[in-house]
Amino acid sequence: MLNKAVLGFGAVLMLVLVVTAEPMAKGEVEGRLLKVTGTVTVERDGKTMPARPGMEILGGDIIVTGAKSDAAIDLGSSRIVTVKERSHFAIDESGPERDGSSSAMVYYGVVYVREPSQKQGKQFYLQTPSAVAGVRGTNFGIAVAPDGSSRFAVEEGEISVETDGGGTSTVGVMQEVVIETGDQAKLRVEQFRPERQSLENWRGERLDLILRRPILAVQRLTFNIAALVARGARLLVDTEKLMNQTIEAARKAMGFKHIGQGELYNQQRARIFAMLKVLLPSIRQVVRIDNNITARKRLLNVILTEATAQGSPTPPRQVKMIQDNIKKILVVEDEAQKLHEGRLNLMRVKAPELRKTISDLI
Numbered sequence: 001m002l003n004k005a006v007l008g009f010g011a012v013l014m015l016v017l018v019v020t021a022e023p024m025a026k027g028e029v030e031g032r033l034l035k036v037t038g039t040v041t042v043e044r045d046g047k048t049m050p051a052r053p054g055m056e057i058l059g060g061d062i063i064v065t066g067a068k069s070d071a072a073i074d075l076g077s078s079r080i081v082t083v084k085e086r087s088h089f090a091i092d093e094s095g096p097e098r099d100g101s102s103s104a105m106v107y108y109g110v111v112y113v114r115e116p117s118q119k120q121g122k123q124f125y126l127q128t129p130s131a132v133a134g135v136r137g138t139n140f141g142i143a144v145a146p147d148g149s150s151r152f153a154v155e156e157g158e159i160s161v162e163t164d165g166g167g168t169s170t171v172g173v174m175q176e177v178v179i180e181t182g183d184q185a186k187l188r189v190e191q192f193r194p195e196r197q198s199l200e201n202w203r204g205e206r207l208d209l210i211l212r213r214p215i216l217a218v219q220r221l222t223f224n225i226a227a228l229v230a231r232g233a234r235l236l237v238d239t240e241k242l243m244n245q246t247i248e249a250a251r252k253a254m255g256f257k258h259i260g261q262g263e264l265y266n267q268q269r270a271r272i273f274a275m276l277k278v279l280l281p282s283i284r285q286v287v288r289i290d291n292n293i294t295a296r297k298r299l300l301n302v303i304l305t306e307a308t309a310q311g312s313p314t315p316p317r318q319v320k321m322i323q324d325n326i327k328k329i330l331v332v333e334d335e336a337q338k339l340h341e342g343r344l345n346l347m348r349v350k351a352p353e354l355r356k357t358i359s360d361l362i
Contacts, residue, residue, distance in 0.1 A: 029057070030058060031056075031057040031073045031081075032056055033052065033057060036051045036053050038069025038070070039065070039066030040065050040066070040071045040083075042055070042061050042063055044058065044062075048064075057075075057091060058091070059092070061090065065083050070084050075104075075124075078115055078116050079113065080115065082111065082112040083109070084109060084111065088106075089106055089109070090104060091104050092104055092127075103127065104127070105126075105127045106126060106127070106128050108145075108302050110141065110142070110199045111126075111141065116137060127288070128150040128295075129148030129150070129292055130179045130180065131161050131162060131164065133152060133159045135157075136157075137157050140153060140157070140159055143199035143202050143203040145203055145206035145210070146207055146210050146214075146299055147206070147210055147221070148221065148299055149178065149206065151177070151179075151199060151202050153171075153175075153192045154171050154192065157172075158171060158172045161179070161187065164288070167187045175190065175192055176189070176190055176192035181220070207306060210303065211306055211314045212314070213318070214322055215321045215322065218303055218322050221296045221299055221300050222328050224292075225296050225297060225332065226329070228296070229332045230332075232293065232339045235289065236286055236346070238282065239346065240342070240346060242282065243346070246272060246275045246354060246358075249268060250354075250358055253361055257361075272358070272361070286342075290340050290343045293336050294340075297329065300322075300325070301326070303322060304322050307322055
């Protein structure tokens with residue numbers, strides 16, 4: 001009869017398979033554009049092309065909508081995502097996961113997700129610069145302001161929201177939550193009243209406030225980028241080291257099993273269990289930090305674009321200050337790229353080796 005330790009290890013194994021799921025090859029089809037209104041572009045492999053109905057959306061693609069423009073995307077499983085005007089939405093090239101779940105990123109703007117109610121459906125993860133939401137069978141919307149703050153509003157079903165600081169909350173029917181950038185604790189769920197303030201109006205009001213004095217938001221974003229790069233680089237080294245140690249421990253455990261050393265095998269497996277409980281959150285954190293760096297760099301360009309647009313309230317002197325601050329992140333650009341490449345190597349090279357060695361223990 002299986003004991004609790006065996007069952008616990010089996011559960012951790014399933015988590016290993018999900019967290020370390022091999023990233024899809026960049027270019028794998030993830031969805032299809034159903035409708036395109038106005039000016040909508042797709043960024044792919046450093047190139048920008050006009051969007052059109054019926055166009056396939058690939059892993060790593062970024063959909064950008066202009067003023068008075070929107071796009072509807074079919075992501076499969078009856079999941080429809082609508083990207084509203086002046087928004088940036090990306091399909092994560094690190095998904096879908098082995099369990100069928102997938103992920104995307106709202107860099108900026110307003111996005112609505114519609115999918116049928118389903119208790120057993122596959123999870124959909126939607127990340128913003130300040131939080132990530134786990135979704136299954138839900139109708140909800142997300143607004144992201146230029147400073148990275150996010151507003152989640154649910155019409156049907158529920159979502160689980162986690163901030164970058166680790167705070168979590170469940171947002172249910174006709175409820176909403178606003179997460180400020182850097183807010184590590186305050187997750188206050190309130191009643192959602194769209195007639196009082198729609199997501200579009202909320203984003204617009206935030207944008208207007210920021211454009212009147214954008215340098216504060218820009219300085220915070222540039223500081224966050226530098227801090228995230230430094231933190232991510234350290235975490236990547238520690239995660240790679242722990243992953244190698246876990247793989248070696250698994251191989252050692254298999255050696256004990258083959259020679260019939262049951263007690264040593266069980267002791268080694270318990271050690272691996274403890275290592276995995278540290279390793280798996282570290283892997284997820286590396287991925288999130290890398291995504292957040294990309295998001296903040298894009299937000300800087302969004303602020304510059306909005307500040308230089310016709311009719312912007314931003315003074316010319318502050319536009320120059322925005323440009324100077326954006327240049328500052330070039331100092332950490334090489335380190336940011338190394339982190340991104342390290343993340344992909346971790347998931348594409350080391351993670352499959354970890355999955356194989358751990359699965360041999362069950």
